[in-house]
Amino acid sequence: KAGVTQTPRYLIKTRGQQVTLSCSPISGHRSVSWYQQTPGQGLQFLFEYFSETQRNKGNFPGRFSGRQFSNSRSEMNVSTLELGDSALYLCASSLGLAGNEQFFGPGTRLTVL
Amino acid sequence: GDSVTQMEGPVTLSEEAFLTINCTYTATGYPSLFWYVQYPGEGLQLLLKATKADDKGSNKGFEATYRKETTSFHLEKGSVQVSDSAVYFCASIKAAGNKLTFGGGTRVLVKP
Numbered sequence: 001k002a003g004v005t006q007t008p009r010y011l012i013k014t015r016g017q018q019v020t021l022s023c024s025p026i027s028g029h030r031s032v033s034w035y036q037q038t039p040g041q042g043l044q045f046l047f048e049y050f051s052e053t054q055r056n057k058g059n060f061p062g063r064f065s066g067r068q069f070s071n072s073r074s075e076m077n078v079s080t081l082e083l084g085d086s087a088l089y090l091c092a093s094s095l096g097l098a099g100n101e102q103f104f105g106p107g108t109r110l111t112v113l
Numbered sequence: 114g115d116s117v118t119q120m121e122g123p124v125t126l127s128e129e130a131f132l133t134i135n136c137t138y139t140a141t142g143y144p145s146l147f148w149y150v151q152y153p154g155e156g157l158q159l160l161l162k163a164t165k166a167d168d169k170g171s172n173k174g175f176e177a178t179y180r181k182e183t184t185s186f187h188l189e190k191g192s193v194q195v196s197d198s199a200v201y202f203c204a205s206i207k208a209a210g211n212k213l214t215f216g217g218g219t220r221v222l223v224k225p
Contacts (some may be wrong), residue, residue, distance in 0.1 A: 004156075006156075031211055033211060036211070042215060042216075042218060043202065043213075043215040043218075045212045050211075054138070055211065056211065058212070065187050068200075090157065091154055092157075092213075094211060096211070098208060098210055098211060100211065101145075101147065101159055101162055102211070102213060104157040104158070104159075104205075105156050105161065106155055106156045109156050
């Protein structure tokens, strides 16, 4: 079974630009969650989507948004990029049942210059 | 809110040494607990899990027991290898949700 895939793997953007990251979950998984990983803040939850609906949201500004499509693929968007948005963005998929284990993709490394 | 605290690294060990990484959690209710491992340049891999008190998760020689009385989930391995060098994350998830709360991570370096 194919794992979680994320594209692109690396991105370089400049301040003020916007970026879209993509995540394809494991086949049959309906829940997709996004996490931001930085050296200073560690791993922080961004949001979770299930059946095309946002089910949970972390404490991030409105510049961070996401969506999920009918095939469970998910995208997250960051607008008006700031230097502090430089991070590894990880996507995780799960069956969607509460408390289930989550399977992570390799991440997208975003660098904001 | 929920939180997970784990010992800070880096932890440097010689091959075949005993490894223990402490992890404690605070949570309402009865969360499920996980250990994830991250190798350089990669995402997180689930190492083991436990879903209720006194459960023992185990995988690849690693073990951790869900201790409700001490709210702990310490990771142990009896004999580490160089290939175990990685960053280890303890995490909790509420029974009613899908949001993982992570500890700060512990970098482990095993020297030959």
